[in-house]
Amino acid sequence: MENNDINENTIVCVNCPRGCRVRVQSQNGEITNITGYQCDLGIDYAKEEFKNPTRILPTTVRVKGGELELVPVKTARPIPKSRIGEAMRELAGVKVQAPVKRGEVVVEDIAGTGIEVVATRSIALSQDQDNTGKKKETS
Amino acid sequence: MMREHQLVIIGAGPAGLAAALEAEKAGIEDIVLLERDEYLGGILQQCIHNGFGLDYFGEELTGPEYAERFIDDVRESSVKIRLKTMVLNISSDKKIIAINEEEGMIFLKAQAIILAMGCRERTREAIKIPGTRPAGILTAGTAQRFINIEGYLPGKEVVILGSGDIGLIMARRMALEGAKVKGVLEIMPYSSGLVRNKVQCLDDFGIPLKLQHTVDYIYGKQRLEAVDLIQVDDNFNRLPETRERIECDTLLLSVGLIPENELSRDMGLKLAPGSGGPLVNELRETEIPGVYACGNVLQVHDLVDYVSEEAEVAARGAANFIRDSLKKREKEIIIEPGSGINFVIPHKISYQDESRKLIRHFLRVDEPRENIKIVIRDEAGSRIASFGREIVTPGEMETVKLPETLISEGTDRLNFSIEAEGVEENGKQ
Structure with missing residues (x-):
């Protein structure tokens, strides 16, 4: 993205059910303008999501x-x-x-x-014979 | 042999676990928790995604983490747990028949019962999709269990019908595990899932969401081969010219949840039309004194945090019932859902309780609206409270806390409705 064109990205804000479509304009990877938000949460979210979108996996x-x-x-x-x-x-x-x-x-x-x-969960050792009679595969 | 207990809780999902802990905290010593699955935690154990607990714990957890916090405490408590135990019948005089492999048929008698059986998913049969009956058509929750607990990927080319949160979460899950998710269809003009899930489960993976679309036909002999998609108009009429065949081997259905109330019905409890669960008062007590209902068996929640909180309300009610320390109001107050509102829980207010200052109500609106007020009026039509909201949608349950002081002695009816912002204000904000 090394050019002088102005890019516009649309980022849907996830802070509330309204889901504002925030438009982020940028040049050379730097944000030049943000529109379409209805509160400050929208600006912060759009900035972060533009610069470095991260997720818990x-x-x-x-x-x-x-x-x-x-x-x-x-x-x-x-x-x-x-x-x-x-x-x-x-x-x-x-x-x-x-x-x-x-x-x-x-x-x-x-x-x-x-x-x-x-x-995110504790898993106990398999009991060879639990009382369902099922033997768990441990391969 | 009939064994007697103070409190028996049916179901050890989030509602049952929270109810058991809260009842013990309230001084009940003889609590039995019955669970048909082989582990505690219910559906949370297969909801491995994050997003739970922000309200209740103030931090973001996955489903199993949320469950395990309660499970650890229950294991350390005096609560008697019976896994792999299926309740077959509960009578209106609180006798319970259950079975398990170790004891065979068991008979319990309880002073109080908390119903916490949760809900189940609607199936293909519930929405009547025409076509053949091949393998590869399953509910989103079944697929979730296969993938997250049993370790099977149920298909490779997937269409998902229904854009509720489970449908969205499963779209991401299938995509992460390498399946191709060809689209999520939603018959309504809006998704009923959280915006966050739409962005992080669909947009992140380039999965299209087709609003006002449904499945019109199913093809395939042994295994699903294709489905016809079709667009609908605002009155849900199918538009034949929009029909389009999509090849897929798997169709996941996320088309609604039904509170699982067979046991409640057999006890003689009537189910409320909007919420699908028993009629309850503010303590979540059903029409049978001493029998309580909480969590998704009462109303399908979208946040587990609210389930835990509701279960605690029911457990305190049950504890007070066992101790006989409840005081009835002279007149019960009937809660009515009015214009714009599908249902309100509780359905009535039955008790007097000086110690509580607020009575929390849960409600669901009938369609998305912006800049409205949730208005509560008494039987004379006077506004006694109003709560402004910038946005409400049917997919996100609303909750309002009604100050006890605003309810006058003689009130016997409260109507909840949605009104446009800007109407004259004389109540409390």
């Missing part, structure tokens, strides 16, 4: 020997939106050993962001 990873096959996880802090795909591919190869404690670090640095991925 919630997903699951596999568990070895647990009462369930999967443990839900999330990034401990929001990661750049552009890294989500890479993070998902990395997490596809992760397998953690049960028992898992909520808050336990599953990956220390996801997709080169320096941000941890943590478990």
